[in-house]
Amino acid sequence: MFRAIWAWIQKFSSPKYFFEMSARLIPWFAIPAALVGAYGLYLGLFVAPTDYQQGESYRIIFIHVPAAWMSLFIYVVMAVSAAIGLIWQIRLADMIAAASAPIGASFTFLALVTGSLWGKPMWGTYWVWDARLTSELILLFLYFGYMALQSAIEDQRTADKASGLLAIVGVVNIPIIHYSVEWWNTLHQGATVAKLDKPSIDISMLIPLLLMALAFKLFYAAVVLVRARNEVLLRDRSRRWVRELIEKL
Amino acid sequence: MSGTEFNWSTFFAMGGYAVFVWTSYGLTAVILALNVILPLRQRKHIIRRVKRAVRREQLRAENKQVTL
Numbered sequence: 034m035f036r037a038i039w040a041w042i043q044k045f046s047s048p049k050y051f052f053e054m055s056a057r058l059i060p061w062f063a064i065p066a067a068l069v070g071a072y073g074l075y076l077g078l079f080v081a082p083t084d085y086q087q088g089e090s091y092r093i094i095f096i097h098v099p100a101a102w103m104s105l106f107i108y109v110v111m112a113v114s115a116a117i118g119l120i121w122q123i124r125l126a127d128m129i130a131a132a133s134a135p136i137g138a139s140f141t142f143l144a145l146v147t148g149s150l151w152g153k154p155m156w157g158t159y160w161v162w163d164a165r166l167t168s169e170l171i172l173l174f175l176y177f178g179y180m181a182l183q184s185a186i187e188d189q190r191t192a193d194k195a196s197g198l199l200a201i202v203g204v205v206n207i208p209i210i211h212y213s214v215e216w217w218n219t220l221h222q223g224a225t226v227a228k229l230d231k232p233s234i235d236i237s238m239l240i241p242l243l244l245m246a247l248a249f250k251l252f253y254a255a256v257v258l259v260r261a262r263n264e265v266l267l268r269d270r271s272r273r274w275v276r277e278l279i280e281k282l
Numbered sequence: 283m284s285g286t287e288f289n290w291s292t293f294f295a296m297g298g299y300a301v302f303v304w305t306s307y308g309l310t311a312v313i314l315a316l317n318v319i320l321p322l323r324q325r326k327h328i329i330r331r332v333k334r335a336v337r338r339e340q341l342r343a344e345n346k347q348v349t350l
Binding site (some may be wrong): 079140154252271276 | 331
């Protein structure tokens, strides 16, 4: 039984199998991402009413909050994949982790910059060194650290081990970011959606927000597959099946 | 949008927050586009690189046969 499960995992996590499967999967994420994103933008920019406190500036929420959620989500995916790669030596997991890092870094950067562009008119400053903003900045540096270790270490297995360990240790930052608005006094507003009781955001604003979050998730799924396919080609470039395949590309 | 009639210039003005809102949305568009373009360019680069390596190895193998 156990051996059968292991054999199954081995088959589905083989880079060759992944390469064939992922080609078919990508459009199933990319097309819905575009459609959901377009509808979310339409609702967020044209339909959702003006906020009575923040005026039109609050519309940054529809990209800032989904980007910030993605920065955390992708980090968790990256760390879990790295852990799977470290513990069970599944190479595909290391490839997913390596493919996730630059995407996660770009969403973290986006969350920081859009937050800053929202902070200026609302708080009167682009930046404060408070807990939420600082811990999110540390997240960006964790992504950079992972990417630096990946590219600095020549031997791929050593690179995966070192960067994977960094990713796993860095997970402590995730709950710190999430709870920072409760644990410390901060300029950043508290949670409005991820709360146990009713979200303190109007439904006409909540729906486009959730649609944009879904669109970002689908977008990530599509582009992480594209990047992971590159990792397969690059890491298995001396294997025969890659060489035969590349001659046809 | 405030008011009953839709108006493009009030839409773009964003109630005076145009710079902040549109910079945010513009940057998002750029970052999402880069996330598509860069991996596709990397893919082309890898394919070219592997093809070149394969050709080099074939040449070397042929040369060996000639000298033998």
